[in-house]
Amino acid sequence: MNNITKTCSLIMVGVGGQGILLASEVSARAAQSCGLQVKTNEVHGMAQRGGSVTAQIRFGPEVHSPLVPEGTADALLALEAIEALRVQHFLRPDGLAVVSTQRVIPVTVSSGGATYPEPEPLLRRTFRRLAYIDALGEAEALGEARAANIVLLGGLARHLPLPLDAWEAALALCVKEKALACNIAAFRRGLALSEGI
Amino acid sequence: MSVLLSGNQALARGAYESGVRVAFGYPGTPSTEILENLGQYGPAVYCEWSPNEKVALEAAVGASMAGARVIVTMKHVGLNVAADPLLTLAYIGVEGGLVLCVADDPGQHSSQTEQDTRQYARLAKVPLLEPSDSQEARDFMLAAMEISEKFRTPVIVRSTTRVSHSRSLVETGERRVPERAIAFQKDPSRHCPLPVWGRRMRQELEERQAAMAAAAAESPVNRCEMRSPQLGIITASITYQYVREVFPEASVLKLGWSFPFPDQLLRAFAQQVQELVVLEELDDFLEEHVRALGLKCRGRELFPPCGELSVAKLQAAKDRLEGRTAEPRAQSRLPVPELPARPPVFCPGCPHRGLFYGLTKFDVVVTGDIGCYSLAVFPPLNRTDVILCMGGGISMAHGLEKAGEKRKVVGVVGDSTFFHSGITGLLDIVYNRGTATIVVLDNRTTAMTGHQDHPGTGRTLQGEETIAASIEAIGRACGVRRVRTVNPYNLKEVHTALEEELAAAEPSLIISRAPCPLHERKPVGPRHRIDPQKCRRCRACLKLGCPAIENHQGEIRINPLLCAGCGTCAEVCKFQAIGPVGEEGK
Numbered sequence A: 001m002n003n004i005t006k007t008c009s010l011i012m013v014g015v016g017g018q019g020i021l022l023a024s025e026v027s028a029r030a031a032q033s034c035g036l037q038v039k040t041n042e043v044h045g046m047a048q049r050g051g052s053v054t055a056q057i058r059f060g061p062e063v064h065s066p067l068v069p070e071g072t073a074d075a076l077l078a079l080e081a082i083e084a085l086r087v088q089h090f091l092r093p094d095g096l097a098v099v100s101t102q103r104v105i106p107v108t109v110s111s112g113g114a115t116y117p118e119p120e121p122l123l124r125r126t127f128r129r130l131a132y133i134d135a136l137g138e139a140e141a142l143g144e145a146r147a148a149n150i151v152l153l154g155g156l157a158r159h160l161p162l163p164l165d166a167w168e169a170a171l172a173l174c175v176k177e178k179a180l181a182c183n184i185a186a187f188r189r190g191l192a193l194s195e196g197i
Numbered sequence B: 001m002s003v004l005l006s007g008n009q010a011l012a013r014g015a016y017e018s019g020v021r022v023a024f025g026y027p028g029t030p031s032t033e034i035l036e037n038l039g040q041y042g043p044a045v046y047c048e049w050s051p052n053e054k055v056a057l058e059a060a061v062g063a064s065m066a067g068a069r070v071i072v073t074m075k076h077v078g079l080n081v082a083a084d085p086l087l088t089l090a091y092i093g094v095e096g097g098l099v100l101c102v103a104d105d106p107g108q109h110s111s112q113t114e115q116d117t118r119q120y121a122r123l124a125k126v127p128l129l130e131p132s133d134s135q136e137a138r139d140f141m142l143a144a145m146e147i148s149e150k151f152r153t154p155v156i157v158r159s160t161t162r163v164s165h166s167r168s169l170v171e172t173g174e175r176r177v178p179e180r181a182i183a184f185q186k187d188p189s190r191h192c193p194l195p196v197w198g199r200r201m202r203q204e205l206e207e208r209q210a211a212m213a214a215a216a217a218e219s220p221v222n223r224c225e226m227r228s229p230q231l232g233i234i235t236a237s238i239t240y241q242y243v244r245e246v247f248p249e250a251s252v253l254k255l256g257w258s259f260p261f262p263d264q265l266l267r268a269f270a271q272q273v274q275e276l277v278v279l280e281e282l283d284d285f286l287e288e289h290v291r292a293l294g295l296k297c298r299g300r301e302l303f304p305p306c307g308e309l310s311v312a313k314l315q316a317a318k319d320r321l322e323g324r325t326a327e328p329r330a331q332s333r334l335p336v337p338e339l340p341a342r343p344p345v346f347c348p349g350c351p352h353r354g355l356f357y358g359l360t361k362f363d364v365v366v367t368g369d370i371g372c373y374s375l376a377v378f379p380p381l382n383r384t385d386v387i388l389c390m391g392g393g394i395s396m397a398h399g400l401e402k403a404g405e406k407r408k409v410v411g412v413v414g415d416s417t418f419f420h421s422g423i424t425g426l427l428d429i430v431y432n433r434g435t436a437t438i439v440v441l442d443n444r445t446t447a448m449t450g451h452q453d454h455p456g457t458g459r460t461l462q463g464e465e466t467i468a469a470s471i472e473a474i475g476r477a478c479g480v481r482r483v484r485t486v487n488p489y490n491l492k493e494v495h496t497a498l499e500e501e502l503a504a505a506e507p508s509l510i511i512s513r514a515p516c517p518l519h520e521r522k523p524v525g526p527r528h529r530i531d532p533q534k535c536r537r538c539r540a541c542l543k544l545g546c547p548a549i550e551n552h553q554g555e556i557r558i559n560p561l562l563c564a565g566c567g568t569c570a571e572v573c574k575f576q577a578i579g580p581v582g583e584e585g586k
Ligand code: SF4
Pocket: A049, B345, B346, B347, B348, B349, B350, B351, B352, B372, B443, B447, B448, B516, B517, B518, B519
């Protein structure tokens, strides 16, 4: 059924309300359908009010901690450009980062004295393997801005040890029927965009 | 078949399978979803949001007295509110099984304190079960029900944020309801802790402790995993998962039923291993007892006392244990410049924004409360000065005034927390001739915990229509003569109300009422935009702290994806630069 022998860990990050929970749910279902043990952890409560939100997903033959130990994540998915940098210490040195070019300016920048750095050079310096994708633009082109998370998920899936049909089947379980075609298209678009990274 | 469930979903599943008929609780992260999920098993299970945790537990005791199996859910600080009935309930005991599901928040992800609920088990002398994943959450709930009925005691099932909000696979089973009639049996000597009977109950409580400790030592809920005899680790809850990851070769005594302490088991385990270590999150609950038994062990000195544990912290503990200096294992590969912080903020269109913005215009002390409005503490609003507990804003305002504070004091409370424990504080102000101004931020829901209903919403947890309590009428019934309702999106109205009520020489109650747009799932009004021709870059609108208003290197823009159309920013702009999209052809 699968040839996964060790735990695979993912870390997902975004801003409250961006759809991290759905991306996490789809990954967990995909792994579960392959007969693997799955553990996830998601942030609830206060941080959801526009703060940084992370989700962690681990799957493999035997998984203990639901939290990803620092420096061990196989891949990172970020729905917001600088949020990727905030959790970079979770990724292992040769891990893959799939990052959206979307920026959400924090209030500390708008009304406080903080500055929002230019993300791309920082991302390129930080991540050896980076797919920097205009996920929002791609999703909008497909007619559904909210599918940006699924574009990124496609980018991630290409490099993960789960079969692609498991991902698409998981998508079918997690999104409403009328949104499925669009989400599948978004997923495949992301898959194409992360080729060769 | 196994299903992927969060710890909270699994607790609900376990409660359902154990035949629970009724359930009570008050929302609080990370416990909220237990009752929300159990509510979906209606009508087999009746679930309700009680006004507060004390009421929830008292109602549950009533249900237990009738012979029903019942659970009560709350977060750690909620147990403080329910402590009074709990400590007496331990004396009286239960008829139908009664389990308190209490969720702690190590690391304070969403809480004011890092209190360790295990101490309550010891204080109340009631059994404590601690699941470490979702499967155990389901299994231990069933076990807790059995223990509760066998020993006629309330039982605490203690979860933590990581157990409650992590998901893992769970094997579920069928629901089994005990076959007995629901009927209260009168027996005052058992049910009334008057001193004459209470002293006997006290005695029985002590005897029960001993019996339970013996049972805990035998119970499969506690598990001894013998691997290498060199190192033996005693642990419980989520820490067990980290231990398995960091010390795969060690023997582990995995405590699921950790109180009353299973002394026989602790001693037997200690004898089988060369070095004994206790690894636990928060207080030295187990370690202290292991030491009190005269067993030599290490533990607390290996990791910091505050915050939640993690694989990284246990790796550092392992280094210390093995005499190495702990090295940070995961270093940032590159120094990343200081990233701008992204603290939680009021949502775009949040009705609280207008009220707190109004308060920035007055030199007053603001005593706050627990809820979304706690966020008013942060810049740019900066308009809450002290926060204690739910309902505390009202009573603290009164105390400040009585102590002789020169400025006027404004006490703030939410709608749900007003019903939770704000009314008694208001009575205090009226009765004792206070003059504080109290503001109820009524957004028609319990927003912070994910939008639960409460006595003011006219709807129950399981979706039934009901009578909606009126905050205005309660205020008047308490004796407040100056009661008024304002629309927080109308800044002028807010300002006038505050001005007039702060000048009054008697208590006033302002109800700032508008539904939470996040809950309503629809915008407040048309999206707004800033006309760059008219904008003078005075930055006045930025003082609202609306995340939709973005400052792009001096050019102020409204992010159309985020704007909820509340129009508050348009009221603040002196140059009429802000208006709804669509006017002026744009
Ligand atoms: S959830 Fe509702 S009440 Fe809470 S900050 Fe957002 S809009 Fe305001």
